Amino acid sequence: MGPLRSVVLAGGGTGGHVYPLLAFADCLRRHDPGVRITCLGTPRGMENDLIPPQGYDLRQIPAYQLPRSVNMNLVRTPGRMWTAARAAGKVIDEVRAEVVVGFGGYVSVPAYLAAWRRELPMVIHEVNVPPGVANRLGMKFTKNVAVGFPNQPSQAESLRDATVVGVPLRRAITGLDRYALRNAARAHFGLRPDLPVLFVSGGSSGARSINLAVSGAAKELARNGVQVLHVMGARNEPVPIPTDLPVPYVTLPYLSEMELGYAAADLMLARGGAMTVAEVAAIGLPTIYVPYPHSNQEQRRNALPVVEAGGGLLVDDAELTPDWLERTVIPLIRDPQRLYTMGAAAASYGRRDGDEALRSFVLAAVAR
Ligand SMILES: CC(=O)N[C@H]1[C@@H](OP(=O)(O)OP(=O)(O)OC[C@H]2O[C@@H](n3ccc(=O)[nH]c3=O)[C@H](O)[C@@H]2O)O[C@H](CO)[C@@H](O)[C@@H]1O
Numbered sequence: 305m306g307p308l309r310s311v312v313l314a315g316g317g318t319g320g321h322v323y324p325l326l327a328f329a330d331c332l333r334r335h336d337p338g339v340r341i342t343c344l345g346t347p348r349g350m351e352n353d354l355i356p357p358q359g360y361d362l363r364q365i366p367a368y369q370l371p372r373s374v375n376m377n378l379v380r381t382p383g384r385m386w387t388a389a390r391a392a393g394k395v396i397d398e399v400r401a402e403v404v405v406g407f408g409g410y411v412s413v414p415a416y417l418a419a420w421r422r423e424l425p426m427v428i429h430e431v432n433v434p435p436g437v438a439n440r441l442g443m444k445f446t447k448n449v450a451v452g453f454p455n456q457p458s459q460a461e462s463l464r465d466a467t468v469v470g471v472p473l474r475r476a477i478t479g480l481d482r483y484a485l486r487n488a489a490r491a492h493f494g495l496r497p498d499l500p501v502l503f504v505s506g507g508s509s510g511a512r513s514i515n516l517a518v519s520g521a522a523k524e525l526a527r528n529g530v531q532v533l534h535v536m537g538a539r540n541e542p543v544p545i546p547t548d549l550p551v552p553y554v555t556l557p558y559l560s561e562m563e564l565g566y567a568a569a570d571l572m573l574a575r576g577g578a579m580t581v582a583e584v585a586a587i588g589l590p591t592i593y594v595p596y597p598h599s600n601q602e603q604r605r606n607a608l609p610v611v612e613a614g615g616g617l618l619v620d621d622a623e624l625t626p627d628w629l630e631r632t633v634i635p636l637i638r639d640p641q642r643l644y645t646m647g648a649a650a651a652s653y654g655r656r657d658g659d660e661a662l663r664s665f666v667l668a669a670v671a672r
Pocket residue numbers: 318319320321323431432505506507508509535557558559560561562575576577578579580581583596599602603606
């Protein structure tokens with residue numbers, strides 16, 4: 305099979321859908337600098353902040369209300385969705401796409417509908433259990449379903465026949481040697497090289513309960529020599545941090561270069577978004593997961609396999625108090641042997657080749 309000429313990628317809303325799309329686009333371009341890559345987005349999603357700076361063509365299609373049920377009759381599908389599908393179809397025709405690859409989120413459904421109408425090959429990449437509504441709708445039109453994690457096919461009926469390819473991750477992350485970069489990364493954030501670092505991130509939108517709990521533990525962590533690098537989330541009200549701490553506590557609204565945060569860290573505290581789980585597992589970073597409690601247990605399911613492999617700890621959002629953090633983080637972060645064992649266990653669960661494996665899957669779908 306020859307190189308791909310033109311590909312349409314659809315995925316938007318939160319970072320969780322956009323980052324795998326970008327990593328996959330990079331992989332396509334690496335293999336074939338001549339490939340035309342066109343991304344679809346809606347006006348308000350994070351794709352608008354994240355995709356253009358990477359040099360990819362982003363076309364907007366109109367936003368519409370995602371259907372709540374996958375079983376809805378397509379004839380009754382809201383008119384706005386068909387308007388969006390027509391707009392997606394126009395882009396597909398203009399760039400003469402050979403395949404549509406969707407990562408879920410609002411923008412994917414019109415792309416799937418348009419590809420289906422044109423009998424164009426399409427591939428769905430899904431990282432969650434249960435799969436999101438957009439991808440479940442897409443699965444009505446194709447059997448080319450790839451998933452990010454080995455537990456997914458057995459945990460969702462709709463993913464039973466899916467192929468496990470892993471998650472496309474940014475090269476800056478998969479190529480990371482976090483021990484080699486540690487001191488430089490710490491210097492970058494103004495952190496000391498000689499004291500442990502807890503890296504805190506609530507996912508692409510931030511997490512208020514995590515922000516409150518960690519800031520509540522700030523004094524005690526600092527008193528015990530634990531430095532904190534805390535990404536609060538650009539769409540979150542920042543939480544005040546005491547100013548007179550004896551060791552650095554660095555806050556940021558958002559961090560574009562997550563690899564630097566991962567490199568600076570000895571231990572991570574995070575939600576259980578699928579991308580975050582895939583990233584920290586791939587680089588073997590021990591992590592305390594605090595799954596988002598209001599999304600169908602999806603984040604708990606994401607985190608559980610790596611925790612069961614020994615790569616981290618899991619705590620309910622409701623249990624995450626400053627006191628719990630102090631009792632858990634301080635002894636753990638001062639125990640390099642335990643951190644090393646946890647990191648190795650995480651790495652044994654993680655994989656770094658999701659982008660390549662998805663590309664092979666897409667090439668096979670186009671060739672069929
Ligand atoms: C509340 C909710 O429904 N969250 C979902 C959302 O999470 P969310 O959008 O938070 O996604 P993830 O945790 O999966 O991924 C976050 C991504 O953003 C990046 N990042 C994050 C913060 C930052 O400052 N800089 C940065 O670059 C991370 O490196 C990662 O690549 O999508 C995920 C993937 O579909 C789902 O599993 C989550 O359940």
